[in-house]
Amino acid sequence: MMSSRVMRPAFAAARRTAPRTAIRTYAAPAGADTKPPVPLFGVDGTYANALYTAAAKQNVLDPTSKAIASLFQILKSDPKLQTIIAAPTLSDSDKSQIVAELEKHTGGVDKTGTVKNFLSALAENNRLGLLEGVCEKFGTLMSAAKGEVELTVTSASKLDDKLLKRLEAAIAKSEYSQGKKLKTVTHVNPDILGGLVVEIGERTIDLSVSSKISKMNKMLTDTV
Numbered sequence: 001m002m003s004s005r006v007m008r009p010a011f012a013a014a015r016r017t018a019p020r021t022a023i024r025t026y027a028a029p030a031g032a033d034t035k036p037p038v039p040l041f042g043v044d045g046t047y048a049n050a051l052y053t054a055a056a057k058q059n060v061l062d063p064t065s066k067a068i069a070s071l072f073q074i075l076k077s078d079p080k081l082q083t084i085i086a087a088p089t090l091s092d093s094d095k096s097q098i099v100a101e102l103e104k105h106t107g108g109v110d111k112t113g114t115v116k117n118f119l120s121a122l123a124e125n126n127r128l129g130l131l132e133g134v135c136e137k138f139g140t141l142m143s144a145a146k147g148e149v150e151l152t153v154t155s156a157s158k159l160d161d162k163l164l165k166r167l168e169a170a171i172a173k174s175e176y177s178q179g180k181k182l183k184t185v186t187h188v189n190p191d192i193l194g195g196l197v198v199e200i201g202e203r204t205i206d207l208s209v210s211s212k213i214s215k216m217n218k219m220l221t222d223t224v
Contacts, residue, residue: 037144044133051118051134052141060112065142067106067115072135074105086129095123102131139183149180152199154187156209167198176200 034056036049055064075081085098099119106115122128143150151171153159159167168184171177177200189197192208199205 036141038141040137040140042133042137043127044130045137047118047122047127047130047134048137048141051114051138054118055114058112058114060114061142061145063109063111064114065138067110068135068138070105070107071102071115072132072139074102075132075135082129082132085131088126090123090128095128098128099123143183147180148183149177149201150199151182151184152187153184154189154192154197154199154208156188156190156192156194158188159186167196171198171200176203 034053036052040046040048051064051068052061055061085102090098099116102119103110103116110116119128119131122131122134140150151168153164153167164184164186168182172182182200192210193213194209195207195212197204197206197208197211
């Protein structure tokens with residue numbers, strides 16, 4: 001797993017004090033108007049916007065999207081990696097090694113170095129721990145740019161493919177899709193106990209068991 005290759009610098013960093021925060025910011029090259037298609041919030045949203053703008057100005061949105069998607073999959077499949085790259089005690093040398101290793105997992109599509117420069121900016125500003133969130137929000141920007149609407153389905157356990165396709169078909173025919181192509185993202189969260197939580201655009205449909213229990217508890221409390 002990738003975490004094993006970046007574990008050594010992280011362990012070494014654990015024995016040192018945290019370095020001062022780097023001050024370089026991620027600057028996109030000048031060019032035409034490349035405003036992100038939808039507003040994003042939070043620090044990870046700010047970085048996702050910056051990456052989108054830089055990639056758009058260099059006309060490399062598609063390869064950048066592929067590289068970011070590859071990194072997102074690596075982070076999701078290797079939980080230890082998130083802990084390692086978020087360590088506050090990483091030295092400059094550690095960060096350089098981690099950025100180099102992450103760059104190897106971009107699928108070889110980062111020909112302009114846009115993603116590498118972006119990763120370096122995150123590292124220098126002690127923001128590598130935001131990478132997973134940035135990747136996810138960059139995906140949101142790309143979906144919006146392509147006229148897609150993101151459908152997020154959270155379940156207590158992995159959904160059967162047939163059930164997921166039925167759910168997608170039903171939502172695609174409903175007013176919630178707004179006639180747009182769906183981009184489905186699934187999450188597993190045992191805390192919801194059962195049922196589903198469906199998010200599409202800015203709407204949330206909570207059909208989880210935990211939500212029903214919460215409503216029942218509130219009803220019982222209100223009647224006492």
